[in-house]
Amino acid sequence: MAYFKRESDHAFHPTQHVSGAWNADEQHIAPAIGLLTHVVEVDRDRRRDDGLVIARLSYDILGTLPMDRVETSVTVLRPGRTIELVEATLTHDGRPAVRMRAWLMREGDTANLAGSAFPKIPGPDQMPSWDPTTVWGGGFIATADVRRVHTDTGRASYWVRTPHDLVEGEAVSSLARAANLFDIANGMAARARPEDVAFPNVDLTAHLFTLPRGEWVGFDTTVSFGPTGLGLTSSVIHDLHGPVGTLNQILTVRP
Structure with a gap:
């Protein structure tokens, strides 16, 4: 089973595995983030054959999505031979719900310079299995295979994978598959119980210095709540080879 079924070139229907953690009648935003990543890469490959790669993904979450058909669109905002800026929008019934901007860049050989502090x-084989459905409901969370070490309030390291395809019958890149899991970060190191405090994120931005590979996506996450209703979930993203980038989500904290 997949998270989405394609209905046309630009329309997709969510399956039961997309239902949300805050409200099971709404879509979890994580699969939408993966879907827009996939849509941008499909559009790129239709337009050009020089293999630009996505180095930054930035999403603004404009509203909730019912468990219903969604449509996507892609616009090139800044064309270029080696760098371009692309915007993708996911809409429901004509209303924009998620807007994403991606910087695509040409790869080069910097192997002799590669490294990260x-x-x-x-x-994942060194962390215990953890069932996220003990904290969160919804179809999406139920699809996540999680290995986690919870070291402190608002602090955890963990690995996540899913056996489900992003779009039924379609091959997707390792990045789109990973991006499908990025938004789970906000629930894996929570500072408060979700039945006591709502803390949804209104954005998500990932910066990548190498593309994630493999089925496992690792996170080293810190969650911070400020005194005036704002919060931040900040993660370093990993694959099995090591760190690949960073991920940040701004939160609205509502006791």
Whole structure:
């Protein structure tokens, strides 16, 4: 089973595995983030054959989505030979719900310079299995295979994978598959119980210095709540080879 079924070139229907953690009658935004990543890459490959890669994904979440048909569109905002800026929008019934901007960049050989000071986290085989449905409801969370070490309030390292395809019958890149899991970060190191405090994110931005590979996506996450109703979930993203980038989500904290 997949998260979405394609209905046309630009329309998709969510399956039961997309239902949300805050409200099961609404879509979890994580699969939408993966879907827009996939849509941008499909559009790129239709327009050009020089293999630009996505280096930044930035999403603004404009509203909730019912468990219903959605449509996508892609616009090139800044064309270029080696760098371009692309915008993708996901709409429901004509209303924009998620808007994403992606910087695409040409790859080059910098293997002799490669490295990062971000610390590695233990692999998934070194962390215990954890059932996220003990905290969160919804179809999407139920699809997540999680290995986690919860070190403190608002602090955890963990790995996530899913057996489900992003779009039924379609091959997707390792990045789109990983992006499908990025938004789960806000619920894996929570500072408060979701039945006591609502803390949804209104955006998500990922910066990547290498593309994630493999089925496992690792996170080293810190969650912070401020004194005036704002919060931040900040993560370093990993694959099995080590750190690949960073991920940040701004929160509205509502006791």
